[in-house]
Amino acid sequence: MKPVLSPQAAADLIPDGATIMVGGFMGVGSPNRLIDAIATSQRTGLTLIANDTAMPEKGIGKLVSAGCIKTCIVSHIGLNPETQQLMNNGTLEVRLVPQGTLVEQIRSAGVGLGGVLTKTGLGTEVATGKQIVCVDDQNYLLEPPLRADVALIAARQADYFGNLEYALTAQNFNPIMALAADTVICEADHIVPVGMISPDAVRTPGVLVDHLLKRPS
C-alpha cells in the first residue's frame, strides 16, 4: 500500500531548487491539483522537465506564472507567451529539446541506459557542442540521460499499490517519467482497491510509484 497524501503534503516533498518532471501535453494529462499546490506553496528555483509549458494559467503554465521555475527543459513553448517573455528578459532559462529526444532521455535514465543515440538534431543548432557517435557507418547525436528528484504524474485510475492506467492522449509523458525520478507522486482520477486492475491493463507497475494523491473529499 502506498501513502495517500494531501496536495499540500505532496508539495512539501519538493524543496526549493529541486528538479521536477511533470507529465502532460499542452495541459492534457497533467497532475493539476499537485501543480496548484506547488504554485500556492511558492516554491522557487525549480528545474522543470516537461514536454511544454502549456498556456498561461493552465496546467504546467501555472508554475511558470507563479515564478516557481528557474530553468525549463522542454520541447515547445509556443502557446505560452509568458514563458517567451520570461525567457527574453532573462528570468527563465529555457533549454529546447526535440520532443522524441526528450522522452528518450528520460526513458534512458529510467531504464539504466547511458543516453540516446539519435539522428534528430544532427546538423542543426541542437547538435552544438555535443558528442557524435558513429555506429555501422551512420552518425548519431549522443544525448545524455535526464533524471529528476521528483516526478509528478497524472493517471486515470490507480490502485492503492500504485498500479496505473491512463486514458487516451492523457498518457503522453506520464509512464516514462514514472521510471526516472527518485520520488514519484501520482494524481489519479480514481483510486480502486488492490486487485481491481487487471495485470494486463497496468501501464505503470505500482513498484515505480511512491505516493498517491488523496482524492478530493
Add this chain to the structure above:
Amino acid sequence: MKPVLSPQAAADLIPDGATIMVGGFMGVGSPNRLIDAIATSQRTGLTLIANDTAMPEKGIGKLVSAGCIKTCIVSHIGLNPETQQLMNNGTLEVRLVPQGTLVEQIRSAGVGLGGVLTKTGLGTEVATGKQIVCVDDQNYLLEPPLRADVALIAARQADYFGNLEYALTAQNFNPIMALAADTVICEADHIVPVGMISPDAVRTPGVLVDHLLKRPS
C-alpha cells in the same frame, strides 16, 4: 484491413537465408502454427533473433530441430541440449547476448535509435571488441541496433486492422519485435472486428502489423 494468411502462405514470405525474429520466452508466447509451417517447409540458412531456443520440439526449438537455423542471436540456450550439440559440432552459430541488451537492440532498431548504451557486459567476455562510450564520466558498452526481415509474433487478440493485445507473460519480446522488421506477421488466438479493442487496451498499434494468421477452421 490486413491480409489474413494461411500458415503456409505466411511461411512462403520467408526466403532461405532470411533474418527472422520470433517472439516467445521458453516456449511461452511463441507463434506456434507459424513455427510449424516454417519447420515443415524446410527453410534453411535462417538467422534467428529470439530470447531463447526453448526446448527440443517445443516452440522455437522446432526450428532448431528441423535444421532451419544457421545462426542464432539469443540470450539463453540452457534448456535446449540440441542447440548445445549443434553449436558444439559447428553446425549452428550461437551468439549469446544479455537479455536486456537484446531487447533494447531490437527496440533501438525499431524506434530509429543508433544503438544501446549499457553497463551490462562491461568488463566481461561480452564486451570483447566492442566500442565503449563515455557519458557523464561513466563508461557504457555500445551495442548496435538489431533488425529482421520478418518478425513472427504471437498475441492473445487482434482486430482485423492488426491492433494487438497480449496476455500475462506471453507478452515478452512480441511487442518490441513488432517494431523492428520489414514484415510483421502476427498469430493471434482471437481476431475480432475493428473497433472491438479499446484504444487504451492496444499494446501494438495495427500500423506495425502487415499480416495476420488465419484462424484454424
Add this chain to the structure above:
Amino acid sequence: MDAKTSIAQRVAKEVRPGTLVNLGIGLPSLVAQYTGENQGIFFQAENGVIGLGDPPPTGMEDRDLTDAGGGYITAIPGAAAIDSATSFGLIRGGHIDLTVLGGLQVDGRGLLANWKIPGKFVPGMGGAMDLVTGARKVIVAMTHTAKGVSKIVPQCTYPITSSRSVDLIVTERAVIQPTAHGLVLLEYAETTSIEEVISMTEADLIIPSNVKVIER
C-alpha cells in the same frame, strides 16, 4: 478559395490509401478534411493517438482526447492510444509514411526552418525535428510568402529543423520539388503564372518543359 484551403486540398492528393500520416498543427491539420474516406488512412497525433477522427460534436468533447495542438478530437474504430516514447518511436523509426508540416522558410537545398525566429519568436521544435528526420516523406504546406516576403529562399536564415531535405513544398501558388539539382517547379496555380511564381520566389527555380496547372 482562401490560400489555406487550396494548399490543404492539393496536399490531400499526396496522401495514399492505407498509410500512416502525421499532420502538423495549424494549416497542415486541415488536410484530413480533403482525403477521401474509407481509404484506410490513419492519422497520428504525436501526443499519443493513431486514428484521429472528426472533431467531436459540441458538448461531447473529452478533455483526455486531443491533438498535438490541444484541440478536442475523436478517434476512429481501430484507433490506438500510445505514450510519447512509442509515438516518437514510430516517428523516428520510419513507421510514419508521410508528415505534413508548416514552415517559416524552405531553402534551395530543400532544408526546412520552422521552429525559431532568433530574437523574435521561439516556439520550440516540439516534434518537428523528429518528424522531418524520421518520416518517410515530408511535405511542407505553407503560404508562398509572409508579409510579401518569399518563404522559399536560397539559404535558410532561420535555424534549420533537420539536415534532411523535405520532399515537396506546397503553397497556394506552386508545387515545388527539392532535388539534388535544386528546386523544381512541378505545378503552378491557375490564378497565377510561371513568371509570377518565379518573381515571388527568392530561391532559384528549375522550370521543366512540362509544368502543370495545379489540380485540386
Add this chain to the structure above:
Amino acid sequence: MDAKTSIAQRVAKEVRPGTLVNLGIGLPSLVAQYTGENQGIFFQAENGVIGLGDPPPTGMEDRDLTDAGGGYITAIPGAAAIDSATSFGLIRGGHIDLTVLGGLQVDGRGLLANWKIPGKFVPGMGGAMDLVTGARKVIVAMTHTAKGVSKIVPQCTYPITSSRSVDLIVTERAVIQPTAHGLVLLEYAETTSIEEVISMTEADLIIPSNVKVIER
C-alpha cells in the same frame, strides 16, 4: 534439512518488507516460500510479471502465466504484466531492490560466474548479466562445493557475469560478504565449524571475531 532448503531459508531473512525482488530459476526460486506473507514483497519474474504468487492448483495452470524457467505460476492481487523491454528497464534502471541468483563460482573480489563453462556447458547469460549489473543488492545462493570442489575461488576461471561484485554469498555452510579487503565470513552453519568452512573454501576468508552461527 537438505542444502537447498537451508540456503533458501537463510536468504529469505535478507528479503525486506515492501521491496521488489527477482529470484533466479532453480534454487533461488525456493526463497519465496520462506518470506513471510503480507509484507508487501513483490517478486518479479523477468519474463514479464511483477507479483508472482504460489504455484497454481493442479489443472488450473495457465500456459500464458509462467516464470523465467517456464514453470507455471500464479499472480497476486496487484500484479502487473509487462513486456521484456519494461522488465529489463526495471532491472537495469535500479528498480529491483534485491536479486538472488545461482552461481558456478564466486571469487575473492566478489565476482560471479554463472553463465558458461567453456567447452562443457554454455547455457547463456539470459537475464543474469543485467540483474547483477543493475539490481540494488545481489545475493548468490549456491552450494558451497560442486562435486567436492569449492565454488568460492581466489579468481573465477569461468567467464564472469558482471564486473560488479555481489553483496552476499549464502551457501549451506556459510554466509560470506565480499568487501574491498576480501571475503568476510559472517556466519557458519551449526552443522559445521569455522575451520571446516575455511578448509572447504578455496578463496581466502577473513574471519572476524564475531562470526555467528546461521539462524534459519
